[in-house]
Amino acid sequence: MEVGFLGLGIMGKAMSLNLIKSGFKVTVWNRTLSKCEELAKLGASVGETPAAVVEKCKYTIAMLSDPSAALSVIFDKGGVLEQICPGKGYIDMSTVDASTTSKINEVVSAKGGRFLEAPVSGSKKPAEDGQLIILAAGDKELYEEIIPAFDVMGKKSFYLGQVGNGANMKLVVNMIMGSMMNAFSEGLVLADGSGLNQNTLLDVLALGGMANPMFAQKGPAMIQRSYPTAFPLKHQQKDMRLAIALGDQANVSMPIAAAANEAFKKAKGMGLGDHDFSAVHEVVKIPENASGK
Amino acid sequence: MEVGFLGLGIMGKAMSLNLIKSGFKVTVWNRTLSKCEELAKLGASVGETPAAVVEKCKYTIAMLSDPSAALSVIFDKGGVLEQICPGKGYIDMSTVDASTTSKINEVVSAKGGRFLEAPVSGSKKPAEDGQLIILAAGDKELYEEIIPAFDVMGKKSFYLGQVGNGANMKLVVNMIMGSMMNAFSEGLVLADGSGLNQNTLLDVLALGGMANPMFAQKGPAMIQRSYPTAFPLKHQQKDMRLAIALGDQANVSMPIAAAANEAFKKAKGMGLGDHDFSAVHEVVKIPENASGK
Amino acid sequence: MEVGFLGLGIMGKAMSLNLIKSGFKVTVWNRTLSKCEELAKLGASVGETPAAVVEKCKYTIAMLSDPSAALSVIFDKGGVLEQICPGKGYIDMSTVDASTTSKINEVVSAKGGRFLEAPVSGSKKPAEDGQLIILAAGDKELYEEIIPAFDVMGKKSFYLGQVGNGANMKLVVNMIMGSMMNAFSEGLVLADGSGLNQNTLLDVLALGGMANPMFAQKGPAMIQRSYPTAFPLKHQQKDMRLAIALGDQANVSMPIAAAANEAFKKAKGMGLGDHDFSAVHEVVKIPENASGK
Amino acid sequence: MEVGFLGLGIMGKAMSLNLIKSGFKVTVWNRTLSKCEELAKLGASVGETPAAVVEKCKYTIAMLSDPSAALSVIFDKGGVLEQICPGKGYIDMSTVDASTTSKINEVVSAKGGRFLEAPVSGSKKPAEDGQLIILAAGDKELYEEIIPAFDVMGKKSFYLGQVGNGANMKLVVNMIMGSMMNAFSEGLVLADGSGLNQNTLLDVLALGGMANPMFAQKGPAMIQRSYPTAFPLKHQQKDMRLAIALGDQANVSMPIAAAANEAFKKAKGMGLGDHDFSAVHEVVKIPENASGK
The missing domain is CATH 1.10.1040.10 (N-(1-d-carboxylethyl)-l-norvaline Dehydrogenase; domain 2)
Structure with a gap:
């Protein structure tokens, strides 16, 4: 299974690493691109921009630090919006408020893309151990398709209904x-x-x-x-x-x-x-x- | 080991029953004496008054419903005070406040008796299962001597120092x-x-x-x-x-x-x-x- | 002295009436224009739009029901922004939050206009009696120029410094x-x-x-x-x-x-x-x- | 009108002084008797003990510092209890809790005396100015008889019903x-x-x-x-x-x-x-x- 991964902070790095180790084909992107190198050595591809990652992958996961960063990867030049389209899925696992997540859902949907918010409970250690608890909400089909990745990153995922419920x-x-x-x-x-x-x-x-x-x-x-x-x-x-x-x-x-x-x-x-x-x-x-x- | 047991409410009955089953020689007393019968059938002796129980047993355990009941078995006619004396130990496992327990300690000690407060954490089910947590405080030697009984009634006992600390x-x-x-x-x-x-x-x-x-x-x-x-x-x-x-x-x-x-x-x-x-x-x-x- | 007055709810009607009674030349506007009639009978001119009022008067006072209404009279077609310009003063006495008031200040200032927020303490009765307490903040010169009107509407006005302090x-x-x-x-x-x-x-x-x-x-x-x-x-x-x-x-x-x-x-x-x-x-x-x- | 006054702290001194100035015949007592001298110079008689004051006066007012002091003047040797009797009234204006005041009421009543609790609202300045607020409760007839003294010490007194209501x-x-x-x-x-x-x-x-x-x-x-x-x-x-x-x-x-x-x-x-x-x-x-x- 091929997935994109945006954001390689403490959490994102651990999570994408687990995906790679479990045999996923992962294309990573990070604002500071140097952070991608370590993962590249372990087998990840590197995308130049969020848009490039989305273009390449059917599923793109994001793990950003805050609402502002979560919005930037969507709206900035080279952002997700430039390539998201019918058939593609965007899964934001960042911890953001319901209004941010609703805004992202709106613009992704408007382009025909599918959206899932999936904030996690657990910090560094559970991320490394693949023991996160995943609180997903949004597109139900997308949820079911991405479960194999959730199973690698977390010990349990929940589908909670409409966008905002996860937050x-x-x-x-x-x-x-x-x-x-x-x-x-x-x-x-x-x-x-x-x-x-x-x-x-x-x-x-x-x-x-x-x-x-x-x-x-x-x-x-x-x-x-x-x-x-x-x-x-x-x-x-x-x-x-x-x-x-x-x-x-x-x-x-x-x-x-x-x-x-x-x-x-x-x-x-x-x-x-x-x-x-x-x-x-x-x-x-x-x-x-x-x-x- | 021979122990007296005052008070056969929900908690006291379960606790004294566990002592009997574990081979303790138990003399029970209850305000409503009829409640003693079931335990008598299982091998308990019955005391006519708290004083009679204390006279017979080196160690007397009490499990009463509230501060007022805890004080009554001490001070009333036929109460503990009439027979408590050097060599004897009185262990009050009722849930009472620190001032009640201090008062009991004072009068028991004045007669030369030894005193331990030992309120428990846990309700009916843990009492039946011998899984109470026992918070003991007072006479340290008495605590050590009574541990075999605590081990039957609880899964763990703590010695917390001076009287009042248990409460x-x-x-x-x-x-x-x-x-x-x-x-x-x-x-x-x-x-x-x-x-x-x-x-x-x-x-x-x-x-x-x-x-x-x-x-x-x-x-x-x-x-x-x-x-x-x-x-x-x-x-x-x-x-x-x-x-x-x-x-x-x-x-x-x-x-x-x-x-x-x-x-x-x-x-x-x-x-x-x-x-x-x-x-x-x-x-x-x-x-x-x-x-x- | 000539002033415009936007908003003739319970508060605004009482306040503008006091201005008229005290000899001010008042041009009123209200979203539901019929509410202007009573004041017109008492000597007020009527403006067709907020812009028309601002065009006619050097000073325009607003008393709207909430932040949304306060923003509408500024930004809507026929709104204050169309006519506000250097030399003119806009005084918003509505109770709105500091962020709304800051936004209004920004756009009014960008057009060269002067802005004062001036929420009041007191409700219907003090408004009728000219006994409001006025909490003004923003353009200091404008504050001093409009004091004659404040003196009619309130028993005391305070100048509190920068925009936002009133709110x-x-x-x-x-x-x-x-x-x-x-x-x-x-x-x-x-x-x-x-x-x-x-x-x-x-x-x-x-x-x-x-x-x-x-x-x-x-x-x-x-x-x-x-x-x-x-x-x-x-x-x-x-x-x-x-x-x-x-x-x-x-x-x-x-x-x-x-x-x-x-x-x-x-x-x-x-x-x-x-x-x-x-x-x-x-x-x-x-x-x-x-x-x- | 003749009254006794027990307790010449900051409050009691100011209150008794006002009584003297208004023509009351006052017999004072204080634990530290030297404090009585100043009032004696202004015309007060001095009692050796609370009992002596009660013996001499039909009405005795007390203004003590706390519950412990309020109980001491009653129960100690030379205390109020030794002389209180039918016909006499005891008015405790100290700030004490309802249980203290109830206890005093009980023993005073048992001796046939009449009791009124009358804590005050207001501190040093109102006491000096005779502007206290008096919250009286207990014997209604006694309340009515002592009103002339209350009128001197306070600007207003309330009768609140049963003992405890004042506290x-x-x-x-x-x-x-x-x-x-x-x-x-x-x-x-x-x-x-x-x-x-x-x-x-x-x-x-x-x-x-x-x-x-x-x-x-x-x-x-x-x-x-x-x-x-x-x-x-x-x-x-x-x-x-x-x-x-x-x-x-x-x-x-x-x-x-x-x-x-x-x-x-x-x-x-x-x-x-x-x-x-x-x-x-x-x-x-x-x-x-x-x-x-």
């Missing part, structure tokens, strides 16, 4: 994640403030109904006030904000998410935006020089 | 649980309000870093608006309140827990206090007859 | 208002729930440091669960959302405003969006059929 | 106050973070529907980050906590108050407990060394 599902999941991280941080600080051992709290949590990989993986580092970035706090805060905006449209009142969002904003204000989102723990902590009662 | 650890754990339940409810309702399939959300969550038994077990019922009581909402709200009060003493600011507590209060106000704590989902739900925009 | 100041004020309304509602419900007389609470508040016209005016109706619309709840919620978004840009964490916003969203979900924003009181109230404990 | 009304009022202070702080910080002039915000607020003495008096100092103590933040936080507990009993969900309470806790954790409650402003402020985005 929204990811927001819902990340919103729950952000609230849980705050709940966890409050528990850690309360344990400490009450004279309890925080590591014992982790042990107790690990045995009960709330046991989950996130607490287990991030807890020990948080106790050490270490927050190596897997998912930047500023992105988590952005997702909380977008999720709350989504709730706004649907008249869903979400006081826990709102409180968590304000905590992430406080953390951003403290200069922690580029740390891992678990750094929101610092917002909850009692200031060390506090003397108040 | 407080349980509050911290339940506080995290209550906040998580709210975060989860908000996610479920946002998914629904945004046109996403709630069961798919459960599937996505089950595959990611937040996967946990609580979401998996309660989620499907919550989607059906079914809340069979495993842990009553009014008890969850009480624990949230006590945890926030604990944070008050320690100057720990916990906005997520506070927001969750208010949601549980709202649920109580809606008449859901005796349902499972997952019924807080009803607070988040959009009223069905809503026409607002 | 943002209004958001800050409305955010405080929304939070206060929630605080007030919670107090009313707590009084009732605690067996206290709510009218007495109003009396006590009226005598103390928190005494304010809003509590005094809305309190008695709220106690009766009556919410005649002075400022629609859905607009209040929109302003809360925009204020929180403003805080997002500035890294200001605002948990009270966030909690208030969620309460307004809940009220919208209950179908109260078109009622007065004081209807958020209904969100706090204990359900009448509640049986929970 | 609870004060909690409701202070809860609204604490939430409003947080709303105000968020507005001030958002104004600053958005490039708006904070003093202009004060001016705008002063002209609108939210204008109130508290914003006017505390705002300018808050902008300067100055928080001279009129009402200590730790007492405000305690009142928020008690109000929320009151809501707990009544099943009233109060998310704004809960969020405000957590902000006050944060402020306490920052060492601001003895500053004015307006110091919660510091919790909202963006850290000055923040570099986050």
Whole structure:
């Protein structure tokens, strides 16, 4: 099977590599073309432009950093729009909001192309291990045709219906994640403030109904006030904000998410935006020089 | 090994039964003595009063329903205080607050007795399966002597230091649980309000870093608006309140827990206090007859 | 002094009437031209289009219902842009967001025109009484030239600096208002729930440091669960959302405003969006059929 | 009219002085008797003990610092209980919780005495000016008999019904106050973070529907980050906590108050407990060394 792949950042590189290793014929493109070399050595073809990739391949997958980059590869000179046409499929796996994805869907469809949004849950490690969770939405036939590639990149893919549902599902999941991280941080600080051992709290949590990989993986580092970035706090805060905006449209009142969002904003204000989102723990902590009662 | 057991409610019955099955010589007592019969048939001795049980056994375990019951078996006529003395150990596994447990510790110690608080995490099913998590605090030697019984009743026991730490650890754990339940409810309702399939959300969550038994077990019922009581909402709200009060003493600011507590209060106000704590989902739900925009 | 006036809704009609009564020579325009007749009888000239008004008058004031209407009178055929030019001033008193106002400023300035945003604080009654508070920002000279008109329409005008500051100041004020309304509602419900007389609470508040016209005016109706619309709840919620978004840009964490916003969203979900924003009181109230404990 | 007065702190001294100036025959007592001298020079008699004051006077007013002091003057040797009897009235104007006041009511009534709780709203300045707001509850006849004294000490008194209602009304009022202070702080910080002039915000607020003495008096100092103590933040936080507990009993969900309470806790954790409650402003402020985005 032949696929194009646009965007070779941390995620895109790992994902396209897995495709190559699994026998896919892959044509890659990246804004900084030098990044294509490593993959070329491993057997990838290189496209000069997104348009060139689309011209060559029936299916083109994109994994870009943000909405702006996702739109650029479509609309810029040499962009996807110049070659997309009936018969071709475009699959955007970038994490972008529903309005960006809808815009791309519109213009791709207008040219007769087929479109699938397919944001993923999981970061660097799952990308390398082919263990991503893929939240696809849009053209159902395209979804079914591209499953072999999804099976290589992820451990599970979901088809969620109309375009926008993939982006929204990811927001819902990340919103729950952000609230849980705050709940966890409050528990850690309360344990400490009450004279309890925080590591014992982790042990107790690990045995009960709330046991989950996130607490287990991030807890020990948080106790050490270490927050190596897997998912930047500023992105988590952005997702909380977008999720709350989504709730706004649907008249869903979400006081826990709102409180968590304000905590992430406080953390951003403290200069922690580029740390891992678990750094929101610092917002909850009692200031060390506090003397108040 | 010979142990006394006070209190044969849902939890106490299951726990004492496990002790009998494992070869412990158990003397039981219950306020309603008729409840002792079933256990007597299985080999338990029956004590007429808590005092009689303590007189007979070196170790007496209690599993009562609330602080008031926990204090009654100590102070009432025929209560524990009449027979507790040097050499004897009293282990209270009821879920009570730190002040109740401290009071019991004080009077038991004043008589020369040894005291251990040992509240558990887990409800009916884990009690029956001997899979409780035991949060012990108080007399360390007594803890070590009673471990054979803990090993029968629980899958893991922790020794947490001074009396009060067991109760407080349980509050911290339940506080995290209550906040998580709210975060989860908000996610479920946002998914629904945004046109996403709630069961798919459960599937996505089950595959990611937040996967946990609580979401998996309660989620499907919550989607059906079914809340069979495993842990009553009014008890969850009480624990949230006590945890926030604990944070008050320690100057720990916990906005997520506070927001969750208010949601549980709202649920109580809606008449859901005796349902499972997952019924807080009803607070988040959009009223069905809503026409607002 | 001669001024144009675009938009004769509830606010615009009252404001232009005050200008006429004070001796201003006013040329009015309204999308539904029939609304101009009443003012024409009182001495106003009528313009066929916004462009016609701008052509005739050195100063044109606009009071439109929302950002979309504010943009239409600029960009549509027969719009302000066709006639705005050096020497002319355009003053938009509509309540719109900073990005709308910045866009208008940009295109008016590009044509050599001068621009002032001047949203107002106050609704129908203050408009009729010439008691509005005017939050002006943009061209300073234009501000000084138009002061005679502001003095007729308002009791006080402020010059706040660059375009956008007027819109943002209004958001800050409305955010405080929304939070206060929630605080007030919670107090009313707590009084009732605690067996206290709510009218007495109003009396006590009226005598103390928190005494304010809003509590005094809305309190008695709220106690009766009556919410005649002075400022629609859905607009209040929109302003809360925009204020929180403003805080997002500035890294200001605002948990009270966030909690208030969620309460307004809940009220919208209950179908109260078109009622007065004081209807958020209904969100706090204990359900009448509640049986929970 | 002859009255006893127990407690000559800042408030009690000002209040008893006003009684003397208005022609009341006052017998004072204070734990540190030396504080009585100044009032003795102005015509007061001095009692050796609370009991001596009660023996001498038909009406005894108390203004103590906290629940513990309020209970001490009742129960200690030489306390009120030794002389209270049918015909005598005891009026406690201290700010204490409903349970303390109920306890005092119980023992005073048991001796045949009459009891009125009468906490006040207002601090030093209103006490000096005889401008307190008096929230009385308990014996209605006693209330009517003591009105002449209330008229001297306060600008208005309310009779609120059964004992406990005075304490609870004060909690409701202070809860609204604490939430409003947080709303105000968020507005001030958002104004600053958005490039708006904070003093202009004060001016705008002063002209609108939210204008109130508290914003006017505390705002300018808050902008300067100055928080001279009129009402200590730790007492405000305690009142928020008690109000929320009151809501707990009544099943009233109060998310704004809960969020405000957590902000006050944060402020306490920052060492601001003895500053004015307006110091919660510091919790909202963006850290000055923040570099986050």
